Amino acid sequence: MDLWFPKKPKTKLKAADKRELPGDVWEKCPSCGDILYREKLRENWNVCPTCGYHLRLPAADYVRLLLDEGTEEEYDVEMRSVDPLGFVDLKPYPERLEAAQRNAGSGDALIAASGALDTIQIQTAIMNFAFIGGSMGSVVGEKIARAGLRSLERSEPLVIVSASGGARMMEGIFSLMQMAKTSAVLAQLDQASIPYISVLTDPTTGGVTASYAMLGDINLAEPGALIGFAGPRVIEQTIKQELPEGFQTSEFLLEHGMLDAIVDRRELKSRISALLRHILGMPGSNGRTQAAPPPDSPE
Amino acid sequence: MATVAHLDFEKAITEVEQQIERLQDLARERGLDVTAELRSLERKLHSLKRDVYENLAPIERVMVARHPNRPYTLDYLKLIFSDFIELHGDRLYRDDGSIVGGWARLEGESVMLIGHQKGRDMKENLSRNFGMAHPEGYRKALRLMRMAEKFGRPIITMIDTMGAYPGIGAEERGQAEAIARNLRGMATLRTPMIAVVIGEGGSGGALAIGVTDRLLMLENSVYSVISPEGCAAILWKSGAERDKAATALKLTATDLQQLGVADMVIPEPAGGAHSDWERTASALRDALIRYLDDLRALPVDELVRQRLQKYLQIGEWRGTP
Numbered sequence: 279m280d281l282w283f284p285k286k287p288k289t290k291l292k293a294a295d296k297r298e299l300p301g302d303v304w305e306k307c308p309s310c311g312d313i314l315y316r317e318k319l320r321e322n323w324n325v326c327p328t329c330g331y332h333l334r335l336p337a338a339d340y341v342r343l344l345l346d347e348g349t350e351e352e353y354d355v356e357m358r359s360v361d362p363l364g365f366v367d368l369k370p371y372p373e374r375l376e377a378a379q380r381n382a383g384s385g386d387a388l389i390a391a392s393g394a395l396d397t398i399q400i401q402t403a404i405m406n407f408a409f410i411g412g413s414m415g416s417v418v419g420e421k422i423a424r425a426g427l428r429s430l431e432r433s434e435p436l437v438i439v440s441a442s443g444g445a446r447m448m449e450g451i452f453s454l455m456q457m458a459k460t461s462a463v464l465a466q467l468d469q470a471s472i473p474y475i476s477v478l479t480d481p482t483t484g485g486v487t488a489s490y491a492m493l494g495d496i497n498l499a500e501p502g503a504l505i506g507f508a509g510p511r512v513i514e515q516t517i518k519q520e521l522p523e524g525f526q527t528s529e530f531l532l533e534h535g536m537l538d539a540i541v542d543r544r545e546l547k548s549r550i551s552a553l554l555r556h557i558l559g560m561p562g563s564n565g566r567t568q569a570a571p572p573p574d575s576p577e
Numbered sequence: 578m579a580t581v582a583h584l585d586f587e588k589a590i591t592e593v594e595q596q597i598e599r600l601q602d603l604a605r606e607r608g609l610d611v612t613a614e615l616r617s618l619e620r621k622l623h624s625l626k627r628d629v630y631e632n633l634a635p636i637e638r639v640m641v642a643r644h645p646n647r648p649y650t651l652d653y654l655k656l657i658f659s660d661f662i663e664l665h666g667d668r669l670y671r672d673d674g675s676i677v678g679g680w681a682r683l684e685g686e687s688v689m690l691i692g693h694q695k696g697r698d699m700k701e702n703l704s705r706n707f708g709m710a711h712p713e714g715y716r717k718a719l720r721l722m723r724m725a726e727k728f729g730r731p732i733i734t735m736i737d738t739m740g741a742y743p744g745i746g747a748e749e750r751g752q753a754e755a756i757a758r759n760l761r762g763m764a765t766l767r768t769p770m771i772a773v774v775i776g777e778g779g780s781g782g783a784l785a786i787g788v789t790d791r792l793l794m795l796e797n798s799v800y801s802v803i804s805p806e807g808c809a810a811i812l813w814k815s816g817a818e819r820d821k822a823a824t825a826l827k828l829t830a831t832d833l834q835q836l837g838v839a840d841m842v843i844p845e846p847a848g849g850a851h852s853d854w855e856r857t858a859s860a861l862r863d864a865l866i867r868y869l870d871d872l873r874a875l876p877v878d879e880l881v882r883q884r885l886q887k888y889l890q891i892g893e894w895r896g897t898p
Contacts, residue, residue: 356896362836363827367812385896416892423889445780445802447812450826451838454780454802455891458788461760462888469765485802487753488741488781493761507753507781508743512807516743526748534749 307331323543332500332543334480337389337406340439344402344547345393353390354424359417363450371448374410382409386417387442390425395437396551396563401429404439405486413446414486419456422490426463435473435554440491443509444484457489464493473557475550478505478528478537496538496553498546499528505536584640586629590848593622626847633797635832636823639805641797642776646851648858649708650677650692650735653775656858657865658683658690664721666713670750673714674704675738676786678721683733684866689725691718691786692735692775708777709742712755715785719759722766731769731869734786739804741782756785763788764888767881769872771865773843774798774830775850790884791868792838794830795857796845800838801828838891841868 305316309331319326323343324333335343341350358375365371379385387409392401403425405412422438429436445453467474476494478487480503488507491497499505506526514521524530531537541549555562583591597618604611633641641647654661658681665672678691693710696702718734725732741752763770763786770789778787778800794800803811805823810816833839843864850857872880 354897357894358896360893360895362893363825365825367822367825368814417894420892420894447803447808447826450802450828451800451833451836452892454784455838455888457757457781457784458760458764459888459891461757462764462788462885465761465764466885468761485781488756488785489760490757492751492754492757506748507741507756508748513743513745513748517745521745525745530749534751536751536754 305333308333325543330501330542332480332502334407334441335543336408337384337404337439337441340404341389341391341393341402343543344395344404344437344439344550345391345400346395346397350391350393353392353428354421355385357385357417357421359386359415359446359449361448362416362452363448365448365450367448374448378409382406384409386421387412387414387446388418388421390421392428392434395547395554398435398551398554398558398560399432400435400437400554401425401432402437402439405441407441407443407481410446411443412441412486413443413453414456415446415449415453416456418446419453419459422456422460423463426460426467429472429474430463430466430470433470433472435475435558436467437475437477437550438490438494439477439479440482440486441479442482442484442486442491444486454485457485460490461493464490468493468495473554475553477541477546477550479503481505483507483509492536494538495557497536498539498541498549499531499537500543500546501528501540503528505531584637584644586633586637586640590622590626590629593618593625597622623847626852630797630845630847630849634820634824635799635826635829636805636820638797638829639777639799639823641849641851642799644849644851645697647776648850648854649697649737650690650694650775652854653692653735653858653861654681654690656854657862658688659685661690664724665717667716667720669716670713673706673711673717675706675708675710675742676714676718678718680730683862683869686869687730688869689721689730689732690735691721691732693738693783693786695737695776706742708738709740710738710782710785711742711744711747712750712752715741715755715759718786719762722763722770726766726768729768731771731872732766732789733865733869734770734772734789736772736774736778736783736787736798736800737776738779738782739777740779741785756781759785760788764885765881767877769869769875769880770884771868771872773861773865774800774839775861778828779804788884788888790872790880790887791840792833793841793843793861793864793868794833794839795843795850795861796830797849798830799828800830800833801826 307326310329312328324335478499661681663679677694681690693708695708696705772787772789774794805819808822809818830842846853846856
């Protein structure tokens with residue numbers, strides 16, 4: 279399973295657009311090249327106000343995006359990966375973990391939380407791609423399993439937001455078995471008719487796609503995300519030909535029947551709310567479903 | 578067995594085998610009595626095989642697991658089972674020859690047997706796709722497993738694949754979805770299930786028929802989240818470091834038993850399964866019968882509960898109980 283793909287812009291920038299910008303204040307849209315005030319971009323959930331291109335959004339921001347303010351409670355915050363195999367490649371695995379913990383803004387590649395989504399109490403788990411390519415090891419698997427079991431126990435819907443290069447190979451067979459573990463828990467939810475909504479963001483590949491990310495009662499994806507089982511490089515090397523334009527994008531998966539819908543990140547909360555209200559037999563919300571901020575979202 | 582293929586570390590073994598052949602030819606031609614010499618050479622061969630095979634490096638086990646003369650699912654089928662009736666197709670798209678399945682009898686009892694199937698030659702590999710399944714292979718497997726559940730028969734799967742096929746059609750038809758659906762489906766099937774890794778256990782494509790009550794591994798089989806070559810290419814930035822990757826990944830049968838993932842390592846004859854199909858098959862048959870008897874003794878609710886617990890327990894972490 280391939281790890282960490284750079285997010286590819288849809289179009290190439292012209293030389294004139296490649297001016298250097300002070301990175302802390304301004305950011306250039308990788309798709310349309312527009313120069314964006316970083317603060318504004320963040321308020322727009324990292325969606326380019328000009329062209330709608332979805333830049334990656336940190337996991338903690340998804341918590342803010344999905345859960346009503348002040349309702350969130352995080353779980354297993356202190357859970358950390360260990361090195362069950364004593365794995366050393368060019369660097370020992372514990373060093374990679376320490377570096378990721380310093381730089382990625384979370385203890386491992388997943389945040390598990392509960393809270394209200396538009397007043398509906400849910401369990402959620404959000405992957406952090408910045409942590410070793412969002413790879414799934416024992417911690418990610420265990421946190422997902424616990425989130426699922428909390429859903430089951432409390433009869434609360436489960437929402438998982440995926441972003442992952444696949445299994446964490448430094449945990450060897452344990453990482454592979456997390457696919458079985460998470461899927462086994464989702465089987466319990468399935469049998470108990472507890473709704474599970476899977477949100478696939480850029481990129482979702484490998485063992486995460488081939489387990490919980492594809493098992494939603496409803497599978498949603500953000501526009502333009504890379505989604506697949508095998509990484510594009512692996513496929514190219516295997517079949518020895520170039521891949522077609524748009525292969526393994528959200529749009530490609532929708533066309534091939536693997537997704538229920540592609541949803542703009544700024545409408546994700548209201549869409550999930552509306553879906554859960556249908557599923558749970560609740561009345562529709564009266565205009566309360568608009569996601570918090572964005573004050574100047576271009577509609 | 579067809580043509581004999583030899584691995585590098587088997588050279589010494591091959592040399593003694595050739596000596597024995599030459600001696601036998603000589604004895605035939607000249608009518609000499611070479612019994613004593615032959616016996617001594619055969620003893621030497623046996624201890625050489627044992628030495629070599631007991632001390633294989635992990636990457637060498639990978640080579641044995643991929644040995645072209647190693648028995649495949651359909652070979653074990655002939656050696657262990659009777660009354661096989663192959664069932665084809667996923668009812669959605671096509672029949673995938675890289676996974677075979679159907680009803681078979683083990684000691685007279687009906688079971689659903691499903692396994693990856695590699696081709697023995699280039700022509701067969703075209704239809705078997707080297708044992709690398711497309712989504713329809715996994716969907717066929719789940720269809721047959723549900724049939725077994727419906728009629729209260731146990732399921733035996735044989736794992737032997739480099740991995741799920743990475744190709745355009747496979748992605749278009751939902752390779753990830755097919756694997757995921759199998760993992761979820763197998764977790765709650767209300768019938769006893771045993772998986773045996775007979776050769777290569779390649780990642781998600783192996784696990785897709787491997788979520789079972791018991792996991793057995795032949796001594797020289799391997800099971801890994803990624804191939805040593807793939808792992809080396811990503812983490813060492815060089816496929817040439819595959820021997821280091823094979824060691825680091827802890828992918829041998831003994832490793833997996835020590836990590837608590839495999840329930841049993843089935844011993845292979847000295848010289849590996851490819852040197853003696855019958856003895857390998859006989860050891861596998863005994864293990865299958867024993868484990869199936871154990872599982873049949875459990876009430877089905879308890880069986881499914883224990884299966885869930887088994888997978889919930891896999892993993893290690895710190896910081897939170």
